[in-house]
Amino acid sequence: MYDPTIFENLKVAIENQVYxxxxxxxxxxxxxxxxxxxxxxxxxxxxxxFTLVDHDNVTAEIVLKASLEDLAAEIxxxxxxxxxxxxxxxxxxxxxNVTEQCKNIELxxxxxxxxxxxxxxxxxxxxxxxxSSYMNMIEVVFNHKINEDHISEIPEFLDHVxxxxxxxxxx
Numbered sequence: 001m002y003d004p005t006i007f008e009n010l011k012v013a014i015e016n017q018v019y020x021x022x023x024x025x026x027x028x029x030x031x032x033x034x035x036x037x038x039x040x041x042x043x044x045x046x047x048x049x050f051t052l053v054d055h056d057n058v059t060a061e062i063v064l065k066a067s068l069e070d071l072a073a074e075i076x077x078x079x080x081x082x083x084x085x086x087x088x089x090x091x092x093x094x095x096x097n098v099t100e101q102c103k104n105i106e107l108x109x110x111x112x113x114x115x116x117x118x119x120x121x122x123x124x125x126x127x128x129x130x131x132s133s134y135m136n137m138i139e140v141v142f143n144h145k146i147n148e149d150h151i152s153e154i155p156e157f158l159d160h161v162x163x164x165x166x167x168x169x170x171x
Contacts, residue, residue, distance in 0.1 A: 005066070005071060005074055005075065006066070006070070006074055006083055006084055006085060006147045006148055007044050007046075007064065007066035007070075007071065007085050009148050009151070010064055010085055010146065010147070010148070010150075010151065011035070011046045011064055013151045013154055014046075014048070014062060014064065014154060015033075015046075015048060017154050017155065017158055018030065018048050018050065018062070018158070021050075021158065021162075022050065026053055027052065027053060027162065028050040028051065028052055028053060028162075029050060029051050029052075029053055029056070030048065030049070030050045031049045031050055031051060031059065032047075032048070032049040032061075033047070033048045033049070034046065034047040034048075041067075041068060042068040042071070043065065043066060043067050043068055043071075044065070044066040044071065045063065045064070045065050046063070046064045046065075047061055047062065047063045047064075048061070048062050049061045051165070052162070052165050052166065052169065055165070055166075055169045057093065057094070057169055058091055058092065058093045058165055058168040058169050059091065059092040059093075060089070060090070060091055060161055060164070060165055061089070061090040061091070061092070062087070062088075062089055062161070063087070063088040063089070063090065064085050064086075064087060065085060065086045065087075065088065066084075066085045066086075067086075070083040070084060070085065070145070071083070082145070083145075083147070084145030084146055084147040085145060085146055085147070086141075086142070086145060086146075087142045087146055088139060088140070088141050088142070089139070089140040089141075089142075089161065089164075090137055090138065090139050090140075091137075091138040091140075091164065091165070091168055092135060092136070092137055092138075093105075093135075093136050093138065093168050093171075094133045094134070094135060094136070095123070095133060095134050095136045096132055096133045096134075098123060098134060101136075101171055102121050102123075102136065104171045105121060105136070105138060105168065105171055106119065106121070108164075108167045108168070108171065109138065109140065109164065112160055112163055112164055112167065113140055113160065113164075116142065116143045116144060117140050117141060117142055117143065118140075118141045118143060119138070119139065119140050119141075120138075120139045120141075121136055121137070121138050121139075122136070122137045122139070123135070123136055123137075124137070138168070
């Protein structure tokens with residue numbers, strides 16, 4: 001009998017709760033979903049993107065990653081291994097006043113997310129197009145792997161994601 005991996009169990013748990021926020025609660029609109037197997041490095045990636053209903057200025061993306069080492073350690077039941085997945089959260093937002101808005105974003109996210117995350121902001125623009133704004137990709141990387149023990153924390157995690165979307169829409 002097939003025994004789902006940590007990655008599969010977390011993916012389904014996250015996906016189900018995000019779809020409930022879209023279909024049942026109508027808090028968000030899902031805009032994209034990716035489920036990939038990277039055969040060059042034998043890794044798994046899952047990503048789901050969404051915006052708040054009626055506030056599509058900021059997009060959230062939840063990314064779940066499992067490496068070959070983690071997948072193999074789990075499937076082969078290696079003793080002393082600690083298999084799990086990495087969780088990355090991205091937000092995409094247009095900014096005009098880079099200095100002020102990026103500082104406010106940094107302060108807001110540090111207030112919402114726990115201390116064991118790494119937050120970066122990457123600004124970009126399309127060369128040749130006159131624009132007074134930049135696309136800001138705000139990345140929140142969690143410094144530890146997660147596993148099935150963390151499934152009960154998904155609702156609280158999603159509450160923080162929604163809070164972050166509200167705050168970023170106001171900045």
